[in-house]
Amino acid sequence: MENSKSQIIKVMSAVFEVPIESITETSSVDSIESWDSVKHLNLILALEEEFNISIPDEEVGNLMNYKLIEMIVNECRK
Numbered sequence: 001m002e003n004s005k006s007q008i009i010k011v012m013s014a015v016f017e018v019p020i021e022s023i024t025e026t027s028s029v030d031s032i033e034s035w036d037s038v039k040h041l042n043l044i045l046a047l048e049e050e051f052n053i054s055i056p057d058e059e060v061g062n063l064m065n066y067k068l069i070e071m072i073v074n075e076c077r078k
Contacts, residue, residue: 004051004077008070011050015043028065043069053077 012027013020016034029035044055044063053076055063063069 004073005070007050008047008066008073011046012043012066012069015039015046023066025066047073051077 009020009023012018012023012032016023016032016039018032018034023032029040040063044060047053047063047069048055051073053073055072055076059072059076063072
């Protein structure tokens with residue numbers, strides 16, 4: 001089974017339509033040019049589907065960089 005890091009990177013690459021190698025632990029809304037409000041919602045839906053989780057509404061606005069995404073996904077998986 002893939003680890004959550006590689007799964008998150010794959011989801012971010014697909015949603016933001018960027019090469020998988022361009023997604024790093026420092027990737028954020030500031031470093032990914034295609035990250036807009038629509039793609040942000042697509043990211044949330046894709047993460048929920050990929051990990052079979054439900055991201056709480058109060059966390060949706062916090063998914064602004066790779067590190068926070070990883071932390072929130074892991075928290076939701078518990």
